[in-house]
Amino acid sequence: MSTVKDENVLEVQKLVMTFGGLMALSNLNFQVKRGIIKAIIGPNGAGKTTLFNVITGSFPPTDGTVRFKGRSIQHLKAHKIADRGISRTFQTVELFGNMTVLENVMLGCHTRVRTSFMASGFVLPQSRRKEKRIRESALKILKFIGLADKFKDSADSLPLGEQKLLEIGRALASEPELICLDEPAAGLNETETHVASSLIKAINAKGMTVLLVEHDMKVVMNISDEILVLNYGQKIAEGPPEDVRNSPRVIDAYLGGAA
Amino acid sequence: MLRIAKLPIAIFALFIIIFPWIARQIPAIEHYTDIMVFAGIYCLITIGLSLLMGYTGQISIGHAAFYGIGAYVSAILTVRYGLNPWACMCIGMAVTAAVALLVGAPSLKLKGHYLAMATLAFGIIIFIIFNEETEWTGGPDGMAGIPGLSIFGFDLDSVEKYFYLVWGFVLAAFVFTVNVIQSGTGRALRAIHASEPASSAMGVDVFRFKIMIFVYSAVLASLAGSLYAHYLNFVNPSTFDLFFSIKLLIMIALGGMHNIWGAVIGAGLITFLSYEWLHYFEEFDVIVYGAILLLVTIFLPNGLVGVPGIVKGWFRR
Numbered sequence: 001m002s003t004v005k006d007e008n009v010l011e012v013q014k015l016v017m018t019f020g021g022l023m024a025l026s027n028l029n030f031q032v033k034r035g036i037i038k039a040i041i042g043p044n045g046a047g048k049t050t051l052f053n054v055i056t057g058s059f060p061p062t063d064g065t066v067r068f069k070g071r072s073i074q075h076l077k078a079h080k081i082a083d084r085g086i087s088r089t090f091q092t093v094e095l096f097g098n099m100t101v102l103e104n105v106m107l108g109c110h111t112r113v114r115t116s117f118m119a120s121g122f123v124l125p126q127s128r129r130k131e132k133r134i135r136e137s138a139l140k141i142l143k144f145i146g147l148a149d150k151f152k153d154s155a156d157s158l159p160l161g162e163q164k165l166l167e168i169g170r171a172l173a174s175e176p177e178l179i180c181l182d183e184p185a186a187g188l189n190e191t192e193t194h195v196a197s198s199l200i201k202a203i204n205a206k207g208m209t210v211l212l213v214e215h216d217m218k219v220v221m222n223i224s225d226e227i228l229v230l231n232y233g234q235k236i237a238e239g240p241p242e243d244v245r246n247s248p249r250v251i252d253a254y255l256g257g258a259a
Numbered sequence: 260m261l262r263i264a265k266l267p268i269a270i271f272a273l274f275i276i277i278f279p280w281i282a283r284q285i286p287a288i289e290h291y292t293d294i295m296v297f298a299g300i301y302c303l304i305t306i307g308l309s310l311l312m313g314y315t316g317q318i319s320i321g322h323a324a325f326y327g328i329g330a331y332v333s334a335i336l337t338v339r340y341g342l343n344p345w346a347c348m349c350i351g352m353a354v355t356a357a358v359a360l361l362v363g364a365p366s367l368k369l370k371g372h373y374l375a376m377a378t379l380a381f382g383i384i385i386f387i388i389f390n391e392e393t394e395w396t397g398g399p400d401g402m403a404g405i406p407g408l409s410i411f412g413f414d415l416d417s418v419e420k421y422f423y424l425v426w427g428f429v430l431a432a433f434v435f436t437v438n439v440i441q442s443g444t445g446r447a448l449r450a451i452h453a454s455e456p457a458s459s460a461m462g463v464d465v466f467r468f469k470i471m472i473f474v475y476s477a478v479l480a481s482l483a484g485s486l487y488a489h490y491l492n493f494v495n496p497s498t499f500d501l502f503f504s505i506k507l508l509i510m511i512a513l514g515g516m517h518n519i520w521g522a523v524i525g526a527g528l529i530t531f532l533s534y535e536w537l538h539y540f541e542e543f544d545v546i547v548y549g550a551i552l553l554l555v556t557i558f559l560p561n562g563l564v565g566v567p568g569i570v571k572g573w574f575r576r
Contacts, residue, residue, distance in 0.1 A: 056460055082462035094457035096450045107450050111462035117471055120442030121435040127442060
C-alpha cells in the first residue's frame with residue numbers, strides 16, 4: 001500500500017444528505033489524517049451528528065462517497081463499518097442499561113471475537129476460551145478508563161460522567177482505527193470534563209485516530225490537531241485550532257453575523 | 260457476567276425424574292403426570308419465546324401458528340402418507356423454519372411493534388388455513404388416527420413414557436438455551452433489546468440475530484406441536500387459535516419474561532390452571548387469565564421469578 005493513501009484514514013467527498021426537503025449536509029469534502037485528533041464543531045443543527053451517522057452507517061448518504069483506508073464504505077450497514085474498524089459513541093448515552101459495566105465492554109469486543117449460535121448452545125471448548133479472552137481484554141480496558149472497580153455494577157447505575165467514559169471504553173473494545181466521539185463532554189462537570197479529555201488524549205497516544213464532535217470549546221481547542229467547522233451542512237472553515245479561532249466566518253456563524 | 264446457576268437445573272431435572280413416581284403414590288394427583296406432559300409441551304414453546312421476547316425484546320403473537328404447523332405436518336404426513344413419525348417431526352421443523360424465515364425477514368426489519376402485528380396477522384391466517392383446507396387438514400373436525408411414537412421398536416404407549424420423552428426434550432432445549440444466554444450470542448441479544456443503534460455500531464448484525472432467534476423459537480414450537488399431535492393422536496384447529504398465542508404470552512409474563520426460569524414456571528402454572536384448577540370457572544376462565552395478565556403487569560413486572568427480589572427488598576428496609 002502506498003504511503004500517500006495511508007496518510008488519510010478517512011476521506012469524505014461531495015457528501016450530500018437530505019431529509020425530505022432539508023439539506024443536512026451539502027457537498028461536504030474533508031480528510032482525516034491518520035493518528036490525529038480532529039474536531040468537528042458548529043452551531044446546533046449544523047449537521048455534525050448527521051455526519052457521524054453517515055460515516056458510521058446509521059443511514060446511507062443521498063450522494064457522495066466516504067472512504068475509509070482507501071475503500072468506499074458509504075453503502076455499508078453500520079455493523080459492517082464497525083467490522084472495518086470504525087467505532088463510535090453517542091450524543092445521548094446509548095449504553096446497554098440491562099447489562100453490567102463489564103458486559104458492556106465485552107459486547108464491544110463483538111467485532112473481534114464471535115461465537116456461532118450452535119457453538120454457544122453446545123458450549124464448545126473453543127467458545128469458552130473465547131469468552132475468557134474477551135473478559136480479560138474487557139477488564140484491561142476498564143482499568144484504562146478507570147472503571148475497573150465498578151465492573152460488576154449495572155451500567156444504568158453509573159453517574160453520567162462515568163457512563164460517558166464507559167461508552168468510550170465500549171467503543172475502544174473493538175480496537176478500532178478510527179473512533180468517533182459524539183459530544184463526550186456534554187453534561188459533564190469540570191472535573192469529569194478534564195478526565196474525559198485526558199482519556200481522549202491517551203487514546204490518541206495509543207495510535208488511534210479520533211474524530212470528535214464537541215461543544216465545549218476549551219476541550220476542542222486543547223486537544224485537537226485540526227478543526228472542521230460546519231454551518232448549515234457546509235464547511236465554513238478547516239485547519240489548526242488557532243487558524244479556525246480567528247476565522248471571521250466562524251466568529252460570524254457563532255455570534256450571529258451582523259458584520 | 261450473566262450466570263444461570265447450575266444447581267437449580269439439577270434439582271429441577273431430579274424433580275422431573277421422580278415426578279411420575281410421586282404422582283403414582285397419591286391417588287388424588289395420579290393424573291398430574293398426564294397434565295405435566297402438556298406442561299412440558301407448552302414449556303418447549305415458552306423457552307423459545309422467553310429468549311425471543313424477554314432477552315431479545317421482539318414480541319410475537321403468532322407462535323400458536325408455528326405450534327400448529329408442527330402438529331399438522333406430523334398429522335398429515337403420518338395419516339395420509341404413512342411416513343415415519345420422527346421423520347415427520349423433522350420435516351415439520353424444517354417447514355416451520357422456512358415459514359418463520361419468510362414471515363420474519365420482512366417484519367423483523369421494521370422497528371417497534373410491527374413484528375407483533377405481523378405475527379398476529381400471520382397467526383390468524385394460518386388458523387384460517389387449518390379450518391378451510393378441509394381436504395388436507397380435515398377442517399374444523401380435525402384429524403384423528405395420528406400414530407404414537409416409538410423408539411427403536413419400543414413403544415411410548417403409556418403416559419409416563421411419553422412424559423419422559425417430552426421432558427427430555429424440554430431439558431435439552433432448556434440447557435441449550437441457557438448456554439446461548441450465557442454466551443457472546445446471549446450478550447448480543449440483550450444488547451439488541453437495550454439499544455439497536457448501539458448494538459449495530461458495535462458490529463452486531465442486529466437483523467441476523469433477530470431472525471436467528473425468531474426461527475429458533477418457531478422450531479421449538481413446531482417440535483412441541485408434533486409432540487402434541489403424536490400424544491393426543493388427534494388435532495383440530497381450535498388448539499392453535501389466537502387465544503393460545505395470547506395464553507403463551509400470559510405464561511411467560513406470569514413466570515417472568517426476563518428470566519428463562521420464568522418460561523418453565525409460567526408454562527407449568529398456566530397448564531395446571533387450565534387443565535385442573537379453573538374448571539370451576541368454566542367458560543369464564545378467560546376472565547381469570549385476563550386478571551392474571553393485568554395483575555402481573557401492574558404488580559409483578561418481573562413475573563413470579565421476580566418475587567424473591569421483592570421480598571428481599573422488604574427485609575432490607
